[in-house]
Amino acid sequence: MRKDARQKVVLATVLASITMVLAGCANLPATTMYTYGDHATRILDLLMIVFWMAVAVFVVVQGALVYTVVRFRNKPAATTLPKQIHGNTKIEIAWTIAPAIVVLIIAVLTFRTQAANSVMPPEAIKIRSVAHQWWFEFQYFNQDGVSLSTPIVVDDQNQPTITTATDMYVPVGVPITVQLDAADVMHNFWIPKIAGKTYMIPGKSNYLTFTVTEPGIYKAFCAEFCGEAHAQMHFRLIALPAAEYEAWKANVSKIPAAATGTVQVLGLTGDASRGAALFADAKKQCATCHIINGTDAKGKIGPNLTYLGSRTALGGAILPYSVDNLAKWLQDSNAIKQGNLMGRVIKKGTLTDQEVADLTAYLDSMKLSVALPAEK
Amino acid sequence: MAIAEQKLTSTAPTTKESFQWRSWLATVDHKKIGIIYIISAFIFFIIGGIEAMLMRVQLGTPNSTFLSADLYNQLFTMHATTMVFLVVMPMNVGIGNYVVPLMIGARDMAFPRLNAFSVWLFLGGGFLLYLSFLTGGATNVGWFAYAPLTQTQFSPGQGVDYWILGLGLTGVASIAGALNFIVTVLNMRAPGMTINRMPLFVWMNVVVSFILIFAFPTFTVASIQLLFDRQFGAAFFNPALGGDAVLWQHLFWFFGHPEVYILILPVMGMISEVLPVYSRKPIFGYSFVAFSGVGIGFLGFIVWAHHMFGTGMGPIANGFFAAASMVIAIPTGVKIFNWIATMWGGDVRLTTSMLYAIGFISMFIIGGISGITLASPPIDLQQTDSYYVVAHFHYVLFGGSILGLFAGAFYWFPKMTGRMLDEKLGKAQFWLMLISMNVTFFPMHILGTEGMPRRIYTYESGMGWEMWNFIETIGTFFLAFSVLMFIYNVLVSLRSGEVASNDPWDAATLEWVVPSPPPSYNFLHIPHVTSRRPLWDAKYPHTTADDHHGEKSAPSQIRYEYSHEDSPGAKEIHMPTLTFMPMVLSAGLTVAALGFIYINQAILGLPIRTASYVFVAIGIVMVFYAIRGWVLDSRRDSPYLGHH
Amino acid sequence: MSSSAGQAHHGEAHQKPLVGSMGVDSRKLGLWAFIGSETLFFATLIVTHLIFYARTSNTLSSVGALELLDPRLGYLAIELTTVLATLLLASSLTMVLALAASKARDWKRFRIWQLATILLGASFVGGQIYEFIHLYHEGLKLAPAFEMHLSHEAHKALTALNLDPSIVRLKEAGEHATALVPSLFGVTFFVMTGFHGLHVTIGIIWLIAIYVKVSRFPESPENPMDIELGGLYWHFVDLVWVAIFTLIYLI
């Protein structure tokens, strides 16, 4: 039984490793093996070298192990003792040096990539991202106002020109430096196809510089455990050609037009202007947490909802945007995202279906015209 | 060999001594204490494993609602806490406790009562940790409890406080145990058992004990500071009030990385005992294996920040910790190559224990190499906090520590119980466990590379993660089954297993001189040791000529008189008497800690708070009572102090 | 730890009780290792304190208010602490004398010196409690901010700086004014010195136990070692204070 079982193991391992390489090659939504940003690409190049060195080490050492066991496994008629060898200093020195050389090479390559990945070109566009439990906020500034040398501090003097959430818009082909901050606990900023992770730490600003090479919508996560809804703290990077990016900036800076129109949702007709009134109504509490530019809604706890109608996703990028999903969220966000802070105030039944429909109509009415690229 | 067999295999006594609770609860015998450690650690292994299975069932399918987010977070935190602090550490300590004194020719640990205190305090800590499940939820902040999520405003409830104090108790227990090991090995060695003749398992236990006494205090202080944050609003780790969240990471990992070597080095020691015996050769490069262990111990203290590459320490700091981490590949490689060389040219007997030892090497190579990729900061930035890391540490912790512990279990079970485990069943279990652990943990490398973050209680479909997660979940059930096979093997063998001789494996070290199981005093006559393989040299005098680099040594004088409790001479041997005081002391500390958790809970009404004061008071009284009794006991045992 | 399986070797000719293959008393070996462990315990506490003191002094000096609000100058009374330090150092001396006396089997002198050590230690703890209470009234509390009483000049000077209230908030209540400074100086100071005080207290209890035991069994050959162990721990505790004193009070 021992023999064929060992063959099974070998077979299983070989198959597994092959499938690993294959699977690694499939361009999955969040894979780190298909990169569209210089930061991630440099890492991938390094990984590929180290991976094959690791495979070599693995084959050599594992091979030596298996060969030794197979060759010297007990022969039934072994009556005499094997020769009692206690060691050999020359060999010891040899196999102390061998791994040393391998790791030295890995170290040198590592330092090269690390240096390349930690430069912050002065011409980089600077965006601030603030992590909250459990959603990402993005702030844009008029660039001549900010310099790379000093951290962006938001106060009465220095307010962002654009504040949005969940969708992070960036131009393609230009270096972006993101200042990473956290409002409550630690989070971790990760766009697998674009760049490696960087912590978002309360009380300490971190910086990450990357250049996106292709227009597209990229999946991104909070990678550091940050509490109950950590699993559902995502965002999306939307990389646009420079011109379209500028157009987006221009449009999103404008105050939304007065809300009009209706939507059909939950089998009801939601009316945007009624929704606007509800949103402003203190009893409904929307405005205590959310901002909508140009209205009295100035809450700072939740995400800024201006132009929610053209977001690609909701609830920390866990629901694709649609009026139905928006209505679902307003009805009972706890069912969608356990522990989310809005769900502690707006519970199931807090809003009537008609109110939900009206609010949906209102929020959906704030739309921009952006030509979205394909999901990568 | 044949001659040796006749001379040595005097079958152990089958004296059916009736089981008395007192002889266990009040014991100060290192062997009984070792058994208590081993059994409790194994029970915790099953608990931690079941927690893992629940997590795996939840993750087996996308958008699963089997567990709530919060319960899942409690489970992965307690799973890790259990496996690290309540399974591998106490299992190592337990086996060490049983075997080390025998290996160095001693009759007990240096401080038998302190030893009993350690085991009961460890159980007290484990009790607190699991009590929290019943008192409103266990800790749910991850096993390294990053600040400021641990602050009261983000983690209300007492889960984190239970975690701090539970680990506080086990920490004190571990330090006490480590001091005991250090003194025992340095001071209780039989005549002739010089440092460079000590078995490598003993070596690694000393190294680990030193790592432990220097690494643990940092964690103790950090957790005390966290406790002050939560109970008295101190804000050490609360940036909102001027504290520093990253400081916690430094303090935790300054302890945390040495901790992982605390988990692996004793197991490497076991491997270094098992391989030579089943290769019927001495260990290759004894001093290199020993000193590479020391080297790993030292290096382990200067690599901690490789867990923090993403926190923006800057390229210089990252570079330093990266280089230091990679250097560890060298001493570890030395160990692995020497193990292979030990088997080279040997008569390799593939017993279950040997299979596990070889499996350990094989799996540890994989885990170690993935560690090297993580040690490269740029690569780590993609792999950190993803399932790739989860893969890495399960290969070193399960493929390493756990497989190695099974090698030790099959090796020493006969010595501890006087019965052999069933080899056929054991080998079947080995192959099932080896395959299913790879089925469970190998795909995690892929998931990490495909962008699956760790510590997520669920994931949406369409990410391409479904298949691998499902396969892992299946693997877990096979793992569980292989563990069940082991449980079955133990239960059957204890009753009807083949009776074990003193020296069933034709081994080389002193624990195999005495009967299986050994009498309470271990050795009727303390052996006089003259070489690294005292028993072997006594059995095969002609092979001692080429002993360690020609240093000629006469065969160790070992006397094989068949000895048990009522053999002549045994009466004169004075062993410390039974005492409950160590247990009372640990219980007192546990009660006080439990009370302290609620000492300052403003949210709780007055009655509960006063109750907590009462608890603390009772605990302190018990502590003083126990110390008093302890002193009186030692006085009774002391030949000089009055009433005998 | 007064139990030792050295005792497990009675009747073994080749092993004297308590002394093992290192030729050292087991308890002494264990105590040395324990002291090694304790060193890291206190090192961590001291480092934490220094880190947060550096933070505070940097922010204060960045706004030019350090010389007025430096918590070290403002709170730590060098005089008192110097007295305490000398008490503790003296107690180390008397401990040495007590040990010497016991070696000479002069139990009368031993009792005197041991008692002296205990009293000196007790007065240190007393002094520390007094200092804590004093500091508490001075506005240094176990809280992430301290509220320092200001002289008129100091108050004027600070108002002149018109500081960002997030760094220093000035309060004025009729006659006396205070400055509220967010800082972990107090927290780290109390936790560090408090744990040292706890160790001193344990040391005192230990020394008392030795005193009682030795007076009860003057003939026991274990006495010198028991006393030496108590002394070893006592010297360590003193040394820790010397470290704290030089690092926190002097430089």
Ligand code: HEA
């Ligand atoms: C038994 C436990 C154990 C062991 C032995 C190791 C061993 C190593 N670990 Fe591991 N590690 C953990 C347990 C362990 N680790 C745990 C639990 C975590 C995660 C904690 C958490 O986040 O929850 C972790 C996380 C972890 C990280 C952080 C990842 C992250 O969170 O971002 C890193 C980064 O450097 C790392 C590196 C290493 C290295 C370099 C080794 C080296 O010691 C490995 C050396 C061994 C070899 C290299 C193989 C044998 C050598 C040869 C065959 C010679 C030839 C080889 C070469 C030339 C390469 N480990």
Ligand code: HEA
């Ligand atoms: C020694 C340490 C150790 C060991 C042995 C294990 C063993 C296992 N671990 Fe664990 N694990 C950790 C240490 C360990 N783990 C750590 C440190 C973490 C990090 C936690 C954190 O992020 O904070 C972690 C995290 C972790 C995760 C990631 C959670 C997350 O990030 O979301 C997962 C997921 O699959 C996992 C799975 C497993 C499995 C399936 C086993 C299996 O090997 C378990 C096999 C054992 C059994 C199955 C027990 C046998 C059961 C029986 C005999 C009873 C039979 C009962 C029934 C069939 C009902 N572990």
Ligand code: CUA
């Ligand atoms: Cu934010 Cu995880």
Ligand SMILES: [Cu+2]
């Ligand atoms: Cu580590």
